Amino acid sequence: MTAGNVVLGLCSYTHDSAAALLVDNVLVGFAEEERLTGDKHTAAFPERAVNWLLDTAGVDPHSVGLVAYNFDGRRYLDALAATEMYAGRDTTRDRAQPRAESFRKVHDRFGSRMADLRDRFRRARVVPVLHHRAHGLYSFASSSYDAAAVLVVDSLGEVQTTTLGSGRRLAGGGCRTTIVEDIADPASLGYAYGAVTEHLGWRRGDEEGTVMALAALGDPTRFRALLREAIPITDGGFSLDPRWFPLRVLAHDYPRVSAGFIAATCPARDPSAQVEAVHADLAAALQERTEQVMVHLARRVRSVTGLRLLCLGGGVAANCVAVGKIVEAGIFDEVHVPPAAGDSGTAIGAALAASLDNTRHLATGVTGRCYLGPAYPRLVLAENPRPGLTAHRPAAPAKHVAMKLAEGHTVGVFSGNLEAGPRALGNRSILASPLLPDVVERLNDTVKFREPFRPFAPVVLASAMADYFTLPQPAPYMSIASGVTDLTRERIPAIVHVNGTARVQTVTADANPFLTEVLTEFAALTGHPVLINTSLNVKGKPICGTPDMALDCLTESGLDALMLEGWWVSKC
Known part of the structure; x- marks a missing residue:
């Protein structure tokens, strides 16, 4: 088997580490590292997932010809261009320089990550893939559609937070995905939802679904006006008001909600504290605004593409209530959300993108598949496999x-x-x-x-x-x-x-x-x-x-x- 026929896609070093493998342009499998180690949302290199994939395919690391990484870290420097503008505004001045430094630091860190991958796979070419391209391509390829609008909404991919575009399968096995419009940080629906999740006492990047569930118990009218002001809808999408959601800095010690937000809503809830009506009401207002923005974005991507089918990707696509609102609105004939819409699925998307660029053909074995990880069909248990x-x-x-x-x-x-x-x-x-x-x-x-x-x-x-x-x-x-x-x-x-x-x-x-x-x-x-x-x-x-x-x-x-x-x- 030649090295060029083996493509490894990776999500690694950030969170939700995962790996996918293509051999001869067919998906062999996909696995999330947390499921094999027990470390939820692990950022570690997905060593067990990679080893399982290579063993399943009967190849070794030296056979890997392409390693596709799910971010193009060079693009983080694009954020620096707005530093002077943010420094000139009262609402963003204090964070303008820390923001720039944090994006530069992530860019520099990207270089060491690529070096680590080249060291692990010495015969492979390491290819960075634009994060939203990986999301969008996986979302489209996992559907059965010949042509569809593609909407990706997450917290951050390089500098993009939302992309609107399309996917088309071409004659002869090719594929073309196009980003028609994008929304850049600091306008980020995923950032806002994660910020309120954390403020309400749950883990950002993990327990947003808990806030979505809590929202059903609350009354959105209490904080409706605030959330509309904090997340204004625009003709092309939406934005965030930094008076409520301060400018993003890629560091843990910068709060994601402002003092004004806290004063207007409630103090930050300790995770062990009782959930009160105010928490449910804030969750309800956040969820309502998220649904409104998502429906607006769906209408926008329908308008700019003219297509009647929709593929959704990115972490916000996990908000099943918002997806349900898009379906109810009748904007599209059908809506597809892939099984791994979040970052782990970009391991598949990155592999697809690198292979498509290399062969001009879209890999097969992705459409309609969700059971892609390890199995244990020959398992043998003792009569008493554990005490009791x-x-x-x-x-x-x-x-x-x-x-x-x-x-x-x-x-x-x-x-x-x-x-x-x-x-x-x-x-x-x-x-x-x-x-x-x-x-x-x-x-x-x-x-x-x-x-x-x-x-x-x-x-x-x-x-x-x-x-x-x-x-x-x-x-x-x-x-x-x-x-x-x-x-x-x-x-x-x-x-x-x-x-x-x-x-x-x-x-x-x-x-x-x-x-x-x-x-x-x-x-x-x-x-x-x-x-x-x-x-x-x-x-x-x-x-x-x-x-x-x-x-x-x-x-x-x-x-x-x-x-x-x-x-x-x-x-x-």
Whole structure:
């Protein structure tokens, strides 16, 4: 195998480290490092993910011809041009020079990162890829669309925070993605959402979903005017008012909300403090403004591209309620969000970009795939794999799981290839019956150990989706909040959040035969092909990517049992 046929894509040194591998322009696989090490959002070089990919492909590091990195650090210097302007304004003067120095420091750090990659892969050419190009190309390539608008919204990629463009598949296997318009820092929706998340006492870059859930309990009117002033909508997109969200400095000791913001809202909440009405109201106003901006951006990209399909990417695309608002608005015929819309997925996007530039062909094996990581099909367990646990192999695993769920058990599932992205999609899941009284409280209190207001997502057979949900399109990656039908409200209210929505996953036999069989068997027992599906982990830990991590989850939580690669593991 020639070196040019092997392309390694990397997200590394920042957060959410991950790796993807193309061989002969076909995606071999993708894995997030946290799932293999247990270190959530790790910034370390994804050594275990890379080793698994190379072993799977049967190649060694010397066979890698291209290493594609998910940032082009040279572009951080673009931020320096505005330093004099910011220094001349009262609202940004104090941060103008620290901002410039921080962007220069990240640029310099980029050079050492590239040197590290060249040292690790001595026969490879190391190629930096513009961050938003990596996001956009992965989002488009993972869809089935021939042509689509592409909208990427995150916190920061070099100096871009939002890009509007398009993707087109070309005759002969080519592809063209174009950025038509962009919005640069300091206007950043991801920055604003992360800033308020941190102010409300949750981890920025990790727990924005908690704030989104909390928003449903609040009243946005209390802080609506403030958020509209702080995040004004413009003809071309939006901006941030530095009186409320100070100019970004790429250093931890610069607060992201101003003293004026604190005075107008509430003091910063300690993570251990009780959640109060003021916190819910602030979350509600933030979420409402985020939805308004995202719908506005969707209308804008529809206008500048003229295309009727949309691909979303970037961290803000994980805001399923905002995505649901875009779908409800009817701006596009269909909306696609890839399974790994955040930064980890740019490992795939970077590999695609480098390969496309090298071969003029778009790599295959990306479209419609989410189960891309390690699997353990030959796993053998002892009768007592851990103290207090017993294991055996039932003759009909899916039927066994369905029966236990119908009886009220909470069951972990570890089966097949590891999912890509933050949502458990049936291969690393915790399943429960939505028909049980107090199931949400039980899961939050004794299994997930998280806030009581956090909802749980449903998974449904695609063929039965219309009976339970109002969403007018499939949702295979649990990325869109949907309205629900009367049947759902009456028979399975446990899956409906306070705002009347559910972040639904639709499943087909082609995509996930085991989960489809579980749902079919559960429907035969209960009449409903719907289950609660949450990730196989507890709060603060990543989704379990290895059998040992899954067994740890079983022993350390209120899970009743685990179906682990065909082994039924239960507590004695």
